[in-house]
Amino acid sequence: xxxxxxxxxxxxxxxxxxxxxxxxxxxxxxxxxxxxxxxxxxxxxxxxxxxxxxxxxxxxxxxxxxxxxxxxxxxxxxxxxxxxxxxxxxxxxxxxxxxxxxxxxxxxxxxxxxxxxxxxxxxxxxxxxxxxxxxxxxxxxxxxxxxxxxxxxxxxxxxxxxxxxxxxxxxxxxxxxxxxxxxxxxxxxxxxxxxxxxxxxxxxxxxxxxxxxxxxxxxxxxxxxxxxxxxxxxxxxxxxxxxxxxxxxxxxxxxxxxxxxxxxxxxxxxxxxxxxxxxxxxxxxxxxxxxxxxxxxxxxxxxxxxxxxxxxxxxxxxxxxxxxxxxxxxxxxxxxxxxxxxxxxxxxxxxxxxxxxxxxxxxxxxxxxxxxxxxxxxxxxxxxxxxxxxxxxxxxxxxxxxxxxxxxxxxxxxxxx
Numbered sequence: 001x002x003x004x005x006x007x008x009x010x011x012x013x014x015x016x017x018x019x020x021x022x023x024x025x026x027x028x029x030x031x032x033x034x035x036x037x038x039x040x041x042x043x044x045x046x047x048x049x050x051x052x053x054x055x056x057x058x059x060x061x062x063x064x065x066x067x068x069x070x071x072x073x074x075x076x077x078x079x080x081x082x083x084x085x086x087x088x089x090x091x092x093x094x095x096x097x098x099x100x101x102x103x104x105x106x107x108x109x110x111x112x113x114x115x116x117x118x119x120x121x122x123x124x125x126x127x128x129x130x131x132x133x134x135x136x137x138x139x140x141x142x143x144x145x146x147x148x149x150x151x152x153x154x155x156x157x158x159x160x161x162x163x164x165x166x167x168x169x170x171x172x173x174x175x176x177x178x179x180x181x182x183x184x185x186x187x188x189x190x191x192x193x194x195x196x197x198x199x200x201x202x203x204x205x206x207x208x209x210x211x212x213x214x215x216x217x218x219x220x221x222x223x224x225x226x227x228x229x230x231x232x233x234x235x236x237x238x239x240x241x242x243x244x245x246x247x248x249x250x251x252x253x254x255x256x257x258x259x260x261x262x263x264x265x266x267x268x269x270x271x272x273x274x275x276x277x278x279x280x281x282x283x284x285x286x287x288x289x290x291x292x293x294x295x296x297x298x299x300x301x302x303x304x305x306x307x308x309x310x311x312x313x314x315x316x317x318x319x320x321x322x323x324x325x326x327x328x329x330x331x332x333x334x335x336x337x338x339x340x341x342x343x344x345x346x347x348x349x350x351x352x353x354x355x356x357x358x359x360x361x362x363x364x365x366x367x368x369x370x371x372x373x374x375x376x377x378x379x380x381x382x383x384x385x386x387x388x389x390x391x392x393x394x395x396x397x398x399x400x401x402x403x404x405x406x407x408x409x410x411x412x413x414x415x416x417x
Contacts, residue, residue, distance in 0.1 A: 006318065010325035014333075024294040025334045028390055031287040032338030033345065035280045035386035040346055040376030042276070046269045047377045050232050053265045054258045056194045057203075059103075059134045059226030060235040062261055063093070063246055066254050068223065074108055074177055074215065076223070083220030084250045090130075092245040093227055098238045100228040101133025106208055107223045108215050110174030110182075112154070114162040121158055121204045123174055125211030125222075134228040137192050137205060144190030147207050151189035155200035159191045166191060172204075176216040184214060235259065276381060280389035291330070291397035299323060299401040323402035324395060331394025335387055342383070349376050 014021045054060045068076040078084050086104050093102040106125030111118050128146040132138045137153070138146050144166035147153045152172065154164060164170050166188050173183040186206070193200055212219060225246075229238040235257040243255035259266040353375035 006321055006325055007329075010322050010329055013322065013326055014329060020294055020297075021330070024291055025330055025337065027287050027290045028284075028331060028334035028393065029337045029341065031283045031393070032334060032386050032390050033342045035283045035389065036338070036342040036382050037345065037349075037376065038279050038283070039276050039382035039385065040349075040379065041374065042272055042279070043379045043382060044350075044375045044377035046272045047232075048373075048375075050258070050265065050269055052196070053262055054232060054235075055134070055136055055228070056140075056196055057135050057137070057199055057226075058258060058261060060229045060232055060258050061227040061239045061242055061255060063089075063225040063227070063242070063253055063255050064223065066252050068254070072107065072223075074175070074217075074223075077217075077221040078223070078225070078253060079220070079250050080252070081221070083218055083222075086220060086222055089225060089246060089249045092249050093225060093242050096238065096241045096245055098230045098234070099242070100230055101130060102225055102227045103127055103130035103134045104208060104222045105224040105226060106211050106215070106217065106221070108174050108211060110172055110204075112152075112158065112162055112204055113171040113173070114164040114168060117162040119158055119161045121202050123172070123211055123214075124203055124205050125208040126205055127208050134226045136194055140192045140194045141190045142193050144188070147186075147189045147205055147210070149207050149210050150184075150186060151207065151210070152186040153190040153192055153205040154188060155203050156191050156193040157197070157201040158204065159188070164188050172214065174214055176214070178216045180216060182214040182216065186210075232258070273381075276385050277389075280385050284389045284393040288393045288397045291327075291393065292400055295323065295327065295398055295401040296404065299404050320402035324398045327394040327396075327398025327402075328391065329394075330398075331391040334394070335390050338386075338390070339383070346376055346378070349374070350378065 063078065065076045065078050065080070075081065078086075078089070090102050090104065093099060104127055108123040108125075110121065110123050112121050113119075126137075126146075128138070128148070131146070141153070142156060144153065152170060154162075154170075159165070162170065168188050169185050170188060171183065172186050173181060176182045192205075206214070208222075209219065211217075212221070227238075227242060229235050231238075236259060239255050239257040243253075246253045246255055353373040356374055
């Protein structure tokens with residue numbers, strides 16, 4: 001017999017008790033919407049975790065000298081003690097597909113003093129114009145602006161510790177590359193708060209040339225180039241292209257994506273991604289029991305119908321096939337209704353995140369932070385995983401009723417036994 005007949009019979013059977021079909025489909029529809037939203041929320045949380053962990057300061061890709069880590073000595077600059085052509089390197093990096101921007105950096109350590117208070121900090125020399133493309137220091141300013149020549153920007157926790165405000169002068173003392181000690185007065189141009197304690201407590205930003213002069217470093221010497229890419233999750237491919245471009249400018253450079261630079265963060269994101277199937281399995285696993293129960297009841301009510309079909313020569317396989325087809329159609333029907341509900345919900349929550357700051361504080365981990373915002377991230381994976389799980393649930397939930405239908409003895413059914 002043509003398969004279309006079995007599909008048609010299965011569809012007709014779903015319409016025989018529309019209330020029960022609607023209630024059963026509602027359970028699957030709710031499960032689909034819940035699964036899509038949960039996976040979307042987890043993806044949104046991980047996207048923010050990665051975004052904050054890489055866009056606060058580190059960038060998605062970094063270029064260092066081969067021997068820079070782990071000591072991070074001030075002498076281990078790109079190109080060695082002679083330095084390199086920084087402009088040529090930046091141009092080569094920015095010419096690669098997917099690269100949004102690249103920023104040179106110089107690092108040092110020193111003491112920041114104001115009045116009677118002194119605190120140790122990490123000094124970071126930046127090009128303010130380029131830095132805005134790879135980090136959030138500029139948009140995280142709570143007062144003032146990025147530093148110019150002979151100016152400094154402090155993290156808000158550091159500024160509070162030394163009692164400095166915008167316009168005040170602070171004394172900066174730092175070891176220099178030639179063995180001397182650099183010290184000078186700097187005007188506080190701005191105060192930033194990125195929401196990550198490691199930066200707000202300890203980082204101070206200076207204009208690249210100003211820090212190089214303080215540390216007696218030649219202009220061509222930098223410790224790092226931070227790179228921002230369009231697709232954070234695809235930074236490995238971008239890192240490969242950047243590595244080749246950097247090698248053409250100078251040998252002995254190491255180019256690494258954020259997944260290598262921040263292994264803890266990468267582990268959490270990878271672990272969370274693998275939980276998508278677990279979330280869908282839990283939600284639809286619970287829904288499967290309700291669906292199976294409803295279909296078992298429907299199968300019991302149709303015992304006489306199945307008995308007549310078997311007595312007329314219909315094989316047990318064909319009878320079971322009808323029940324399985326009903327489960328598939330129920331799953332597809334629920335999928336359509338779920339998409340109608342889930343898509344506008346996802347769009348609304350994406351555009352209107354729910355602020356939970358009244359109940360939960362910002363959570364910091366591994367150099368990153370997650371704000372207490374209930375938001376979602378668009379993804380093909382979430383709806384796809386949920387759709388597959390929904391259809392599988394419809395099929396699995398129909399297997400036991402189908403088996404029971406196959407085992408219906410025609411004589412007993414016709415005799416109402």
